[in-house]
Amino acid sequence: MLNTTFLGMELPNPVMIAAGPWNRDGKGLKESLEAGAGAVVTESIVSDTMLDVRPRISCDRLGAENIRMYSDIQVEGWEREMDIAKSAGGVVIASISGHTPSELAYLASKMERFGADAIELSVSNPAAESLEVVASHADILFDMTKEVVSAVSLPVMVKLSQNTTNISKVAKAVKAAGGSGVTAINTVRGILGVDLEKAVPSLSTYGGISGEYIRPLGLASVATIAQTVDIPICGVGGISSAQNALEYLMLGASAVQVGTDVMIQGKDSIRKIVQDLEIWAQNHNVRSLEEIRGKALENLKAFDEMKFEPAVSHANGVPCGENCSLCVNACMYSAISRSGDSISIDRSRCTGCGLCTSICPAKKLKLDL
Numbered sequence: 025m026l027n028t029t030f031l032g033m034e035l036p037n038p039v040m041i042a043a044g045p046w047n048r049d050g051k052g053l054k055e056s057l058e059a060g061a062g063a064v065v066t067e068s069i070v071s072d073t074m075l076d077v078r079p080r081i082s083c084d085r086l087g088a089e090n091i092r093m094y095s096d097i098q099v100e101g102w103e104r105e106m107d108i109a110k111s112a113g114g115v116v117i118a119s120i121s122g123h124t125p126s127e128l129a130y131l132a133s134k135m136e137r138f139g140a141d142a143i144e145l146s147v148s149n150p151a152a153e154s155l156e157v158v159a160s161h162a163d164i165l166f167d168m169t170k171e172v173v174s175a176v177s178l179p180v181m182v183k184l185s186q187n188t189t190n191i192s193k194v195a196k197a198v199k200a201a202g203g204s205g206v207t208a209i210n211t212v213r214g215i216l217g218v219d220l221e222k223a224v225p226s227l228s229t230y231g232g233i234s235g236e237y238i239r240p241l242g243l244a245s246v247a248t249i250a251q252t253v254d255i256p257i258c259g260v261g262g263i264s265s266a267q268n269a270l271e272y273l274m275l276g277a278s279a280v281q282v283g284t285d286v287m288i289q290g291k292d293s294i295r296k297i298v299q300d301l302e303i304w305a306q307n308h309n310v311r312s313l314e315e316i317r318g319k320a321l322e323n324l325k326a327f328d329e330m331k332f333e334p335a336v337s338h339a340n341g342v343p344c345g346e347n348c349s350l351c352v353n354a355c356m357y358s359a360i361s362r363s364g365d366s367i368s369i370d371r372s373r374c375t376g377c378g379l380c381t382s383i384c385p386a387k388k389l390k391l392d393l
Protein backbone atom coordinates (compact mmCIF):
# COMPACT_ATOMS: atom_id res chain seq x y z
CA MET A 25 0.00 0.00 0.00
CA LEU A 26 2.94 2.36 0.55
CA ASN A 27 4.13 2.40 -3.05
CA THR A 28 3.59 5.76 -4.63
CA THR A 29 4.48 7.93 -7.59
CA PHE A 30 6.31 11.14 -6.81
CA LEU A 31 7.14 13.54 -9.68
CA GLY A 32 6.61 10.64 -12.07
CA MET A 33 9.07 8.40 -10.19
CA GLU A 34 7.82 5.05 -8.87
CA LEU A 35 8.78 4.71 -5.20
CA PRO A 36 8.29 1.60 -3.03
CA ASN A 37 7.35 3.91 -0.15
CA PRO A 38 7.23 7.68 0.43
CA VAL A 39 10.07 7.84 2.99
CA MET A 40 13.31 9.17 1.51
CA ILE A 41 16.65 9.74 3.19
CA ALA A 42 17.42 13.46 2.96
CA ALA A 43 20.53 15.25 1.67
CA GLY A 44 23.40 15.09 4.16
CA PRO A 45 26.75 13.43 4.91
CA TRP A 46 25.03 10.10 5.60
CA ASN A 47 24.52 10.11 1.78
CA ARG A 48 27.96 11.51 1.05
CA ASP A 49 28.97 8.97 -1.61
CA GLY A 50 27.79 5.99 -3.66
CA LYS A 51 28.34 3.57 -0.79
CA GLY A 52 26.29 5.67 1.65
CA LEU A 53 23.49 6.11 -0.89
CA LYS A 54 23.43 2.39 -1.67
CA GLU A 55 23.23 1.56 2.05
CA SER A 56 20.35 4.03 2.43
CA LEU A 57 18.40 2.31 -0.34
CA GLU A 58 19.21 -1.12 1.07
CA ALA A 59 17.89 0.03 4.47
CA GLY A 60 14.47 0.45 2.84
CA ALA A 61 14.34 4.14 1.89
CA GLY A 62 11.81 4.93 -0.85
CA ALA A 63 14.46 7.15 -2.50
CA VAL A 64 17.70 8.84 -1.52
CA VAL A 65 19.03 12.37 -1.94
CA THR A 66 22.77 12.95 -2.26
CA GLU A 67 24.65 15.35 -0.03
CA SER A 68 24.62 18.63 -1.97
CA ILE A 69 27.07 18.57 -4.86
CA VAL A 70 28.93 21.81 -5.70
CA SER A 71 31.32 22.89 -8.42
CA ASP A 72 33.95 24.16 -5.96
CA THR A 73 34.54 21.68 -3.17
CA MET A 74 35.89 23.23 0.02
CA LEU A 75 37.81 22.01 3.05
CA ASP A 76 35.47 21.35 5.95
CA VAL A 77 35.53 23.22 9.25
CA ARG A 78 36.09 21.37 12.53
CA PRO A 79 33.99 20.69 14.50
CA ARG A 80 30.88 21.12 12.37
CA ILE A 81 28.13 19.08 14.04
CA SER A 82 26.77 19.27 17.56
CA CYS A 83 23.72 17.45 18.83
CA ASP A 84 21.55 16.95 21.88
CA ARG A 85 18.45 14.94 22.82
CA LEU A 86 16.13 16.84 20.50
CA GLY A 87 18.17 17.52 17.40
CA ALA A 88 21.36 18.90 15.93
CA GLU A 89 23.15 21.98 14.71
CA ASN A 90 25.47 21.72 11.73
CA ILE A 91 27.74 23.82 9.62
CA ARG A 92 28.59 21.03 7.24
CA MET A 93 29.34 22.59 3.88
CA TYR A 94 28.27 20.18 1.13
CA SER A 95 29.89 17.28 -0.65
CA ASP A 96 33.68 17.05 -0.66
CA ILE A 97 33.66 14.89 -3.80
CA GLN A 98 34.54 16.69 -7.05
CA VAL A 99 31.76 16.87 -9.65
CA GLU A 100 33.47 14.40 -11.99
CA GLY A 101 33.91 11.96 -9.09
CA TRP A 102 30.12 11.72 -8.88
CA GLU A 103 29.99 9.63 -12.07
CA ARG A 104 31.47 6.70 -10.16
CA GLU A 105 29.46 7.42 -7.00
CA MET A 106 26.19 7.50 -8.96
CA ASP A 107 27.04 4.16 -10.57
CA ILE A 108 27.57 2.64 -7.12
CA ALA A 109 24.37 4.21 -5.75
CA LYS A 110 22.28 3.14 -8.73
CA SER A 111 23.54 -0.45 -8.41
CA ALA A 112 21.08 -0.79 -5.49
CA GLY A 113 18.27 -0.36 -8.02
CA GLY A 114 16.40 2.54 -6.38
CA VAL A 115 15.67 6.18 -7.03
CA VAL A 116 18.63 8.54 -6.54
CA ILE A 117 18.00 12.29 -6.45
CA ALA A 118 21.02 14.55 -6.94
CA SER A 119 21.08 17.56 -4.64
CA ILE A 120 23.04 20.42 -6.15
CA SER A 121 24.00 23.82 -4.85
CA GLY A 122 25.50 26.84 -6.58
CA HIS A 123 25.45 30.61 -6.85
CA THR A 124 24.21 31.30 -10.37
CA PRO A 125 21.60 29.81 -12.70
CA SER A 126 24.25 28.71 -15.20
CA GLU A 127 26.37 27.03 -12.52
CA LEU A 128 23.32 25.10 -11.34
CA ALA A 129 22.32 24.19 -14.89
CA TYR A 130 25.82 22.85 -15.50
CA LEU A 131 25.72 20.73 -12.33
CA ALA A 132 22.23 19.46 -13.10
CA SER A 133 23.12 18.34 -16.62
CA LYS A 134 26.23 16.56 -15.31
CA MET A 135 24.11 14.71 -12.74
CA GLU A 136 21.56 13.78 -15.40
CA ARG A 137 24.37 12.34 -17.49
CA PHE A 138 25.68 10.41 -14.46
CA GLY A 139 22.29 8.72 -13.99
CA ALA A 140 20.39 10.77 -11.38
CA ASP A 141 16.62 10.29 -11.43
CA ALA A 142 15.79 13.84 -10.34
CA ILE A 143 17.45 17.05 -9.23
CA GLU A 144 16.93 18.80 -5.90
CA LEU A 145 18.18 22.41 -5.82
CA SER A 146 19.54 23.17 -2.37
CA VAL A 147 19.28 26.92 -2.09
CA SER A 148 18.45 27.16 1.57
CA ASN A 149 21.36 26.25 3.81
CA PRO A 150 21.32 28.78 6.64
CA ALA A 151 25.02 28.30 7.35
CA ALA A 152 25.80 30.00 4.04
CA GLU A 153 24.22 33.45 4.08
CA SER A 154 24.03 34.04 0.36
CA LEU A 155 22.05 30.87 -0.16
CA GLU A 156 19.67 31.74 2.63
CA VAL A 157 18.98 34.99 0.83
CA VAL A 158 18.28 33.05 -2.37
CA ALA A 159 15.63 31.01 -0.59
CA SER A 160 13.77 34.22 0.30
CA HIS A 161 13.96 35.79 -3.15
CA ALA A 162 11.28 34.53 -5.48
CA ASP A 163 12.81 36.26 -8.53
CA ILE A 164 16.32 34.78 -8.07
CA LEU A 165 14.81 31.38 -7.35
CA PHE A 166 12.66 31.67 -10.46
CA ASP A 167 15.73 32.31 -12.67
CA MET A 168 17.70 29.46 -11.10
CA THR A 169 14.85 26.97 -11.37
CA LYS A 170 14.01 27.96 -14.94
CA GLU A 171 17.58 27.54 -16.15
CA VAL A 172 17.93 24.14 -14.50
CA VAL A 173 14.54 22.99 -15.82
CA SER A 174 15.55 23.90 -19.36
CA ALA A 175 18.94 22.17 -18.99
CA VAL A 176 17.63 18.73 -18.05
CA SER A 177 14.74 16.45 -18.81
CA LEU A 178 14.53 15.20 -15.21
CA PRO A 179 12.05 16.35 -12.56
CA VAL A 180 13.47 19.34 -10.69
CA MET A 181 12.51 19.93 -7.07
CA VAL A 182 13.60 22.96 -5.08
CA LYS A 183 14.41 22.75 -1.38
CA LEU A 184 12.95 25.71 0.46
CA SER A 185 13.79 27.38 3.73
CA GLN A 186 11.61 28.34 6.64
CA ASN A 187 13.93 31.35 7.01
CA THR A 188 11.79 33.41 4.65
CA THR A 189 8.88 35.76 5.15
CA ASN A 190 6.59 34.19 2.56
CA ILE A 191 7.15 30.55 1.67
CA SER A 192 4.07 30.52 -0.62
CA LYS A 193 5.60 33.20 -2.78
CA VAL A 194 8.83 31.23 -3.33
CA ALA A 195 6.91 28.00 -3.93
CA LYS A 196 4.81 29.82 -6.54
CA ALA A 197 8.00 31.04 -8.22
CA VAL A 198 9.28 27.44 -8.41
CA LYS A 199 6.04 26.34 -10.06
CA ALA A 200 6.02 29.27 -12.49
CA ALA A 201 9.60 28.44 -13.50
CA GLY A 202 8.60 24.88 -14.39
CA GLY A 203 9.82 23.16 -11.20
CA SER A 204 8.14 19.80 -10.62
CA GLY A 205 8.01 19.96 -6.82
CA VAL A 206 9.33 21.51 -3.64
CA THR A 207 11.04 20.10 -0.58
CA ALA A 208 10.34 21.83 2.72
CA ILE A 209 12.30 22.51 4.85
CA ASN A 210 16.05 22.81 5.13
CA THR A 211 17.67 23.39 8.51
CA VAL A 212 16.79 26.61 10.36
CA ARG A 213 19.47 29.11 11.38
CA GLY A 214 20.20 28.76 15.10
CA ILE A 215 22.54 28.07 18.01
CA LEU A 216 21.93 24.87 19.97
CA GLY A 217 23.27 26.22 23.27
CA VAL A 218 26.22 27.65 25.20
CA ASP A 219 28.72 25.89 27.45
CA LEU A 220 28.50 28.18 30.48
CA GLU A 221 31.84 27.23 32.03
CA LYS A 222 33.77 27.94 28.85
CA ALA A 223 31.42 30.62 27.47
CA VAL A 224 31.50 28.77 24.17
CA PRO A 225 28.49 28.37 21.84
CA SER A 226 27.65 24.91 20.50
CA LEU A 227 29.54 25.63 17.25
CA SER A 228 31.85 28.46 16.31
CA THR A 229 29.40 30.10 13.89
CA TYR A 230 25.63 30.12 13.42
CA GLY A 231 24.46 26.74 12.25
CA GLY A 232 21.45 25.00 10.79
CA ILE A 233 19.15 23.41 13.36
CA SER A 234 17.50 20.10 12.54
CA GLY A 235 15.58 17.35 14.27
CA GLU A 236 12.62 17.66 16.65
CA TYR A 237 13.27 21.36 17.18
CA ILE A 238 12.13 22.15 13.66
CA ARG A 239 9.28 19.71 13.07
CA PRO A 240 6.55 22.24 13.93
CA LEU A 241 8.17 24.69 11.49
CA GLY A 242 8.38 22.07 8.77
CA LEU A 243 4.76 21.02 9.29
CA ALA A 244 3.56 24.62 9.06
CA SER A 245 5.64 25.27 5.94
CA VAL A 246 4.27 22.18 4.20
CA ALA A 247 0.68 23.05 5.17
CA THR A 248 1.09 26.63 3.97
CA ILE A 249 2.43 25.54 0.60
CA ALA A 250 -0.26 22.86 0.26
CA GLN A 251 -3.00 25.40 0.97
CA THR A 252 -1.70 27.99 -1.48
CA VAL A 253 0.19 26.34 -4.34
CA ASP A 254 -0.72 23.33 -6.45
CA ILE A 255 2.67 21.62 -6.48
CA PRO A 256 3.86 18.26 -5.10
CA ILE A 257 5.63 18.64 -1.74
CA CYS A 258 8.26 16.53 -0.04
CA GLY A 259 8.11 17.22 3.72
CA VAL A 260 11.26 17.19 5.85
CA GLY A 261 12.22 18.32 9.32
CA GLY A 262 12.24 16.37 12.57
CA ILE A 263 10.78 13.10 11.34
CA SER A 264 11.77 10.18 13.55
CA SER A 265 8.65 7.99 13.50
CA ALA A 266 5.79 6.86 11.29
CA GLN A 267 3.55 9.20 13.24
CA ASN A 268 5.72 12.18 12.26
CA ALA A 269 5.72 11.06 8.62
CA LEU A 270 1.92 10.77 8.71
CA GLU A 271 1.62 14.28 10.15
CA TYR A 272 3.48 15.64 7.11
CA LEU A 273 1.40 13.53 4.70
CA MET A 274 -1.87 14.63 6.31
CA LEU A 275 -0.79 18.25 5.99
CA GLY A 276 -0.28 17.88 2.26
CA ALA A 277 3.11 16.26 1.62
CA SER A 278 3.23 13.54 -1.03
CA ALA A 279 6.51 12.14 0.29
CA VAL A 280 8.85 12.81 3.21
CA GLN A 281 12.56 12.83 3.98
CA VAL A 282 14.48 11.91 7.13
CA GLY A 283 17.91 13.34 8.01
CA THR A 284 18.92 13.82 11.64
CA ASP A 285 17.20 10.67 12.88
CA VAL A 286 19.24 8.60 10.44
CA MET A 287 22.39 10.47 11.49
CA ILE A 288 21.79 9.74 15.17
CA GLN A 289 20.02 6.33 15.17
CA GLY A 290 21.55 4.84 12.04
CA LYS A 291 19.87 3.90 8.79
CA ASP A 292 17.82 1.09 10.31
CA SER A 293 15.54 3.79 11.71
CA ILE A 294 14.13 4.10 8.17
CA ARG A 295 13.15 0.44 8.14
CA LYS A 296 11.20 0.94 11.38
CA ILE A 297 9.45 4.09 10.11
CA VAL A 298 8.41 2.30 6.91
CA GLN A 299 7.23 -0.82 8.78
CA ASP A 300 5.22 1.23 11.28
CA LEU A 301 3.69 3.21 8.42
CA GLU A 302 2.57 -0.03 6.80
CA ILE A 303 1.08 -1.27 10.09
CA TRP A 304 -0.73 2.03 10.65
CA ALA A 305 -2.18 1.91 7.16
CA GLN A 306 -3.39 -1.67 7.62
CA ASN A 307 -4.95 -0.87 11.01
CA HIS A 308 -6.73 2.13 9.53
CA ASN A 309 -7.83 0.40 6.34
CA VAL A 310 -5.87 2.83 4.23
CA ARG A 311 -5.23 1.33 0.82
CA SER A 312 -3.43 4.21 -0.82
CA LEU A 313 -1.52 7.26 0.35
CA GLU A 314 -3.93 9.39 -1.66
CA GLU A 315 -6.59 8.63 0.96
CA ILE A 316 -4.66 10.46 3.67
CA ARG A 317 -2.72 13.11 1.76
CA GLY A 318 -3.83 16.56 2.95
CA LYS A 319 -6.62 15.15 5.12
CA ALA A 320 -5.78 17.35 8.10
CA LEU A 321 -5.86 20.49 5.92
CA GLU A 322 -9.66 20.38 6.04
CA ASN A 323 -9.33 21.17 9.74
CA LEU A 324 -6.72 23.91 9.35
CA LYS A 325 -8.37 27.27 8.91
CA ALA A 326 -7.00 30.73 8.30
CA PHE A 327 -6.97 32.83 11.47
CA ASP A 328 -9.74 35.11 10.20
CA GLU A 329 -12.00 32.09 9.69
CA MET A 330 -11.79 31.18 13.39
CA LYS A 331 -14.93 31.30 15.53
CA PHE A 332 -14.47 33.81 18.34
CA GLU A 333 -16.64 32.52 21.12
CA PRO A 334 -16.00 31.38 24.64
CA ALA A 335 -15.40 27.69 25.09
CA VAL A 336 -15.28 26.07 28.46
CA SER A 337 -13.39 23.10 29.67
CA HIS A 338 -15.51 20.19 30.65
CA ALA A 339 -14.13 18.37 33.62
CA ASN A 340 -16.22 18.86 36.66
CA GLY A 341 -15.33 16.21 39.16
CA VAL A 342 -13.19 14.07 36.83
CA PRO A 343 -11.87 11.21 38.94
CA CYS A 344 -8.13 11.44 38.71
CA GLY A 345 -5.86 9.34 40.85
CA GLU A 346 -2.80 10.09 38.71
CA ASN A 347 0.26 11.28 40.54
CA CYS A 348 0.29 14.51 38.61
CA SER A 349 -1.08 18.00 38.98
CA LEU A 350 -0.04 19.33 35.62
CA CYS A 351 -3.46 20.76 34.81
CA VAL A 352 -3.75 22.48 38.19
CA ASN A 353 -0.32 24.08 37.78
CA ALA A 354 -0.80 24.97 34.13
CA CYS A 355 -4.15 26.76 34.31
CA MET A 356 -3.27 30.46 34.18
CA TYR A 357 -6.84 31.36 35.12
CA SER A 358 -6.84 29.39 38.42
CA ALA A 359 -9.84 27.41 37.26
CA ILE A 360 -8.63 23.93 38.17
CA SER A 361 -8.39 22.45 41.62
CA ARG A 362 -7.84 19.02 43.06
CA SER A 363 -9.63 17.53 45.99
CA GLY A 364 -8.34 14.07 46.83
CA ASP A 365 -8.78 11.95 43.72
CA SER A 366 -11.00 14.43 41.96
CA ILE A 367 -10.14 17.27 39.56
CA SER A 368 -12.70 20.07 39.22
CA ILE A 369 -12.91 22.98 36.88
CA ASP A 370 -14.61 26.18 37.92
CA ARG A 371 -16.54 27.02 34.74
CA SER A 372 -16.92 30.64 35.75
CA ARG A 373 -13.13 31.05 35.69
CA CYS A 374 -12.31 28.85 32.70
CA THR A 375 -11.70 30.81 29.49
CA GLY A 376 -11.41 27.74 27.26
CA CYS A 377 -7.72 28.29 26.39
CA GLY A 378 -7.23 24.54 25.87
CA LEU A 379 -3.88 24.20 27.65
CA CYS A 380 -5.10 21.67 30.24
CA THR A 381 -6.57 19.36 27.59
CA SER A 382 -3.30 19.15 25.68
CA ILE A 383 -1.08 18.91 28.76
CA CYS A 384 -3.03 16.11 30.49
CA PRO A 385 -1.06 12.88 29.93
CA ALA A 386 -4.18 10.79 30.68
CA LYS A 387 -6.38 12.75 28.24
CA LYS A 388 -9.05 13.20 30.92
CA LEU A 389 -10.01 16.77 30.13
CA LYS A 390 -12.16 17.96 27.26
CA LEU A 391 -13.29 21.31 25.87
CA ASP A 392 -16.96 21.99 25.19
CA LEU A 393 -16.86 23.45 21.70
Ligand SMILES: Cc1cc2nc3c(=O)[nH]c(=O)nc-3n(C[C@H](O)[C@H](O)[C@H](O)COP(=O)(O)O)c2cc1C
Nearest residue numbers: 042043044068090146210234235261262282283284
Ligand atom coordinates in the same frame (compact mmCIF):
# COMPACT_ATOMS: atom_id res chain seq x y z
C1 LIG B 1 24.75 17.28 9.19
C2 LIG B 1 23.75 17.74 8.19
C3 LIG B 1 24.13 17.98 6.87
C4 LIG B 1 23.20 18.38 5.91
N1 LIG B 1 23.59 18.57 4.63
C5 LIG B 1 22.70 18.97 3.70
C6 LIG B 1 23.07 19.12 2.34
O1 LIG B 1 24.20 18.84 1.93
N2 LIG B 1 22.13 19.60 1.48
C7 LIG B 1 20.86 19.90 1.87
O2 LIG B 1 20.05 20.32 1.04
N3 LIG B 1 20.46 19.69 3.13
C8 LIG B 1 21.34 19.25 4.05
N4 LIG B 1 20.93 19.05 5.34
C9 LIG B 1 19.52 19.30 5.71
C10 LIG B 1 18.69 18.01 5.73
O3 LIG B 1 18.64 17.42 4.45
C11 LIG B 1 17.26 18.31 6.21
O4 LIG B 1 16.62 19.21 5.33
C12 LIG B 1 17.22 18.93 7.60
O5 LIG B 1 18.24 18.39 8.43
C13 LIG B 1 15.87 18.74 8.28
O6 LIG B 1 15.52 17.39 8.38
P1 LIG B 1 15.82 16.48 9.70
O7 LIG B 1 15.27 17.22 10.87
O8 LIG B 1 15.17 15.17 9.42
O9 LIG B 1 17.31 16.38 9.78
C14 LIG B 1 21.85 18.61 6.31
C15 LIG B 1 21.45 18.36 7.63
C16 LIG B 1 22.38 17.92 8.57
C17 LIG B 1 21.91 17.64 9.97
Ligand code: SF4
Nearest residue numbers: 355374375377378380
Ligand atom coordinates in the same frame (compact mmCIF):
# COMPACT_ATOMS: atom_id res chain seq x y z
S1 SF4 C 1 -9.18 25.43 29.29
FE1 SF4 C 1 -7.61 26.86 30.02
S2 SF4 C 1 -8.71 28.25 31.39
FE2 SF4 C 1 -10.03 26.44 31.13
S3 SF4 C 1 -9.48 25.10 32.82
FE3 SF4 C 1 -8.21 24.49 31.06
S4 SF4 C 1 -6.29 25.65 31.35
FE4 SF4 C 1 -7.85 26.62 32.66
Ligand code: SF4
Nearest residue numbers: 344346348349351384
Ligand atom coordinates in the same frame (compact mmCIF):
# COMPACT_ATOMS: atom_id res chain seq x y z
S1 SF4 D 1 -3.31 16.74 34.04
FE1 SF4 D 1 -4.71 15.02 33.73
S2 SF4 D 1 -3.70 13.34 34.82
FE2 SF4 D 1 -2.77 15.23 35.59
S3 SF4 D 1 -4.00 15.78 37.38
FE3 SF4 D 1 -4.90 16.85 35.64
S4 SF4 D 1 -6.55 15.46 34.95
FE4 SF4 D 1 -5.17 14.25 36.23
